[in-house]
Amino acid sequence: MNIEERIQQAAIEAVKTLYGVEPEKKSVQLQKTRAEFEGNLTLVVFPFVKIAKKKPEEVGEEIGKELVEHSGIVSAYNVVKGFLNLSIADNAWREMLAAINADEHFGEKKATEESDLVMIEYSSPNTNKPLHLGHVRNNLLGWSLSRIMEANGHKVVKTNIVNDRGIHICKSMLAWQKYGNGETPETSGKKGDHLIGDYYVAFDKHYREEVKKLMAQGMDEEKAKQETPLIKEAHDMLVKWENNDPEVRALWARMNEWVYAGFDETYKMMGVGFDKIYYESQTYLEGKEKVEEGLEKGIFYRRDDNSVWANLTEDGLDEKLLLRSDGTSVYMTQDIGTAKLRYQDYPIDKMIYVVGNEQNYHFQVLSLLLDKLGFKWGKDLVHFSYGMVELPNGKMKSREGTVVDADELMAAMIEDARRTSDELGKNADMTEEEKQEIARIVGLGALKYFILKVDARKNMLFNPEESIDFNGNTGPFIQYTYARIRSILRKAAEQGIEAKCTDIALAQKEVDLIQKINEYAAVVAQAGTDYSPSGIASYCYELTKQFNQFYHDYSILNADTDEQKQFRLLLAQNVAKTIKNGMALLGIEVPERM
Numbered sequence: 001m002n003i004e005e006r007i008q009q010a011a012i013e014a015v016k017t018l019y020g021v022e023p024e025k026k027s028v029q030l031q032k033t034r035a036e037f038e039g040n041l042t043l044v045v046f047p048f049v050k051i052a053k054k055k056p057e058e059v060g061e062e063i064g065k066e067l068v069e070h071s072g073i074v075s076a077y078n079v080v081k082g083f084l085n086l087s088i089a090d091n092a093w094r095e096m097l098a099a100i101n102a103d104e105h106f107g108e109k110k111a112t113e114e115s116d117l118v119m120i121e122y123s124s125p126n127t128n129k130p131l132h133l134g135h136v137r138n139n140l141l142g143w144s145l146s147r148i149m150e151a152n153g154h155k156v157v158k159t160n161i162v163n164d165r166g167i168h169i170c171k172s173m174l175a176w177q178k179y180g181n182g183e184t185p186e187t188s189g190k191k192g193d194h195l196i197g198d199y200y201v202a203f204d205k206h207y208r209e210e211v212k213k214l215m216a217q218g219m220d221e222e223k224a225k226q227e228t229p230l231i232k233e234a235h236d237m238l239v240k241w242e243n244n245d246p247e248v249r250a251l252w253a254r255m256n257e258w259v260y261a262g263f264d265e266t267y268k269m270m271g272v273g274f275d276k277i278y279y280e281s282q283t284y285l286e287g288k289e290k291v292e293e294g295l296e297k298g299i300f301y302r303r304d305d306n307s308v309w310a311n312l313t314e315d316g317l318d319e320k321l322l323l324r325s326d327g328t329s330v331y332m333t334q335d336i337g338t339a340k341l342r343y344q345d346y347p348i349d350k351m352i353y354v355v356g357n358e359q360n361y362h363f364q365v366l367s368l369l370l371d372k373l374g375f376k377w378g379k380d381l382v383h384f385s386y387g388m389v390e391l392p393n394g395k396m397k398s399r400e401g402t403v404v405d406a407d408e409l410m411a412a413m414i415e416d417a418r419r420t421s422d423e424l425g426k427n428a429d430m431t432e433e434e435k436q437e438i439a440r441i442v443g444l445g446a447l448k449y450f451i452l453k454v455d456a457r458k459n460m461l462f463n464p465e466e467s468i469d470f471n472g473n474t475g476p477f478i479q480y481t482y483a484r485i486r487s488i489l490r491k492a493a494e495q496g497i498e499a500k501c502t503d504i505a506l507a508q509k510e511v512d513l514i515q516k517i518n519e520y521a522a523v524v525a526q527a528g529t530d531y532s533p534s535g536i537a538s539y540c541y542e543l544t545k546q547f548n549q550f551y552h553d554y555s556i557l558n559a560d561t562d563e564q565k566q567f568r569l570l571l572a573q574n575v576a577k578t579i580k581n582g583m584a585l586l587g588i589e590v591p592e593r594m
C-alpha cells in the first residue's frame with residue numbers, strides 16, 4: 001500500500017471511531033498540500049461534516065488528532081478552514097523510497113494476458129521522397145505514444161502503412177527512366193530514398209517547363225497541367241502498374257527496395273521501429289472488396305456514372321467518394337482495406353492513428369465508415385492529430401528551400417552536440433568513439449525533447465540552437481543532470497559508500513523529492529489517458545530541476561554522517577532511475593557521462 005492508500009484507510013477508520021459511521025472510500029479526498037502550508041497531504045473535511053454534525057474546523061481538529069494518535073503514519077497536522085493538512089511521518093517516506101528502489105520500473109505497468117491490444121500507426125510515408133521534419137515529429141510522437149501505452153499495461157503493436165503505389169511513385173520512376181542513365185544507390189553513393197526524391201524533383205522541373213511551353217502556345221493553365229506529355233506518360237505508367245505490366249512492376253519493385261533501405265537507415269538513427277508494416281499495394285484491393293460488401297449491404301450506393309459513395313449527411317458530414325467511376329480506389333478505400341487486414345492479423349481493441357491535423361476530416365469520415373462496416377473499434381478510433389513543425393527561417397534549409405530533410409537534420413544536431421561538448425572541454429579525456437557516441441545521444445536527445453515537450457496539437461518551430469542549450473527546459477539539461485548523478489554514484493562506489501535506506505531524520509527537501517519521484521506513477525497514468533508525451537517531458541524537467549535545487553542546498557558525499565550519505569545516495573539513485581525511465585518513454589537515451 002502506498003502512503004495515500006494508507007492515509008485513506010486511516011481516515012476511514014478515524015471517522016468511524018469518532019462518529020460511528022463508516023464513510024465511503026470515494027468521500028476521502030486527498031490532495032498534495034499547497035506550498036504555503038505545513039504538511040504533505042491534505043484531507044478535504046467537508047464530506048464528513050454531515051456525519052459529524054459539527055463545524056468543518058472542529059471536524060478537522062478531531063480527525064487530525066485521531067490520525068496522529070492512532071494511524072502510525074501521520075506525525076503532525078494543522079487545519080485551514082475545511083482542509084486538514086497532514087505531515088507524514090519520516091518512516092513512511094523512508095519506506096516509500098525503499099519500495100520505489102526495489103522496482104526498476106517503478107510507476108510503470110506490464111501487459112498481461114488480459115491486457116487490451118492497442119495498435120498504433122505512425123510514420124506512414126509515401127515512397128517518392130525521403131522523410132522530412134514533419135515525419136520526424138510524427139515518428140517521435142508515435143514511438144513515444146507506444147512506449148507510454150506499454151507503460152500503462154497495454155499490449156502494443158506498432159504499425160506503419162507505406163503508400164507505395166500511385167501517381168507520385170510513377171513520377172519518380174518515369175524521371176529515372178528518362179534522365180537517370182541507370183543510376184543506382186551503389187553507383188551514386190546516395191541513400192536510396194534521396195536518390196528517388198531527386199528524381200521526383202527532376203520530374204517536377206521538366207513537367208513545369210512543359211506546362212510553361214503549352215501555356216506559351218495559348219493553352220490555359222488548368223488544361224496545360226493535364227496535357228503535358230510527361231503527366232500523360234506518368235498516368236499511362238500507373239495504368240500499366242495496375243494491369244500488372246511486368247516491366248513496370250519490376251522497375252517499381254526495384255526502386256521501392258532502394259527507398260526502403262533508405263528509410264530503414266533513417267528509422268534506425270531515429271531509434272524507432274515497427275512490429276508490422278503494411279503496404280498500400282497490398283491493401284487497396286482489399287479496400288475495394290470491403291466497399292463492394294458495403295454496397296451489397298446497402299451502406300453505400302452507386303451513382304449513374306458507376307462511382308460508389310457513402311452518404312454521411314445524417315452524421316453531419318457530406319458525401320464521400322469510395323470508388324471512382326472507372327472502378328479505381330481512392331485514399332479512403334485504401335484505409336478501409338488496411339483496417340480489414342490489420343483486424344485479420346490482430347485482435348485490435350483500440351486503434352490510434354498518428355497523422356497530421358490536415359487529415360482531421362479524413363479520420364472523422366474513416367471512423368464513421370469503419371463503424372458502419374462493423375469494425376468494433378471503428379467508432380472510438382483515435383486520430384492522434386498533431387500540428388505542423390517548421391524551422392525558424394534561414395536555419396538548416398535544405399536545397400529545395402522549405403523541406404527539411406530528416407537525415408540532414410539529425411546529422412546537424414549530432415554535429416552541434418559534438419561542437420558544444422568540444423568547446424566545453426568536458427569530453428577531453430574520452431576516446432574518439434566515446435565522444436561521438438555521446439554527441440549522438442545528446443544531439444538526438446536535444447531534437448527529440450524539444451519536439452516532444454510541445455503539446456502535439458500545436459504548431460511549432462523547432463529551434464536547433466535553443467534545443468541544445470545545456471541549461472533550461474532541454475533534453476541536454478536533463479541528460480546532464482542524469483550523468484552528474486551517475487558520476488556521484490561512481491565516486492561513492494570508489495569510496496565504498498553504499499546507497500541504502502537509513503534511519504535519518506528527513507529534511508523537507510528530501511521529503512519533497514521522494515514525493516516527486518512517487519508522482520511518476522500518476523504522471524505515466526495521466527499521459528496514458530491523455531495520449532500525452534508532453535506530460536512526461538514536463539515531469540522529467542520538474543524532477544531534474546528539483547533534484548538540482550536539492551543538490552545545491554545539500555551535500556551528498558560530503559554530508560555530515562554516513563547514514564545521511566547513504567540515504568541521499570539512495571535518493572539520487574532513484575531520481576536518476578526515474579529520469580532514465582521517463583526519458584525512455586520519450587525515446588530519449590541518457591549518457592553515463594557527458
Ligand code: ARG
Binds near residue numbers: 121
Ligand atoms: N502517406 C500519407 C501521407 O503522406 C499518410 C498516411 C496516413 N495514414 C493513414 N492510415 N491514412 O499523407
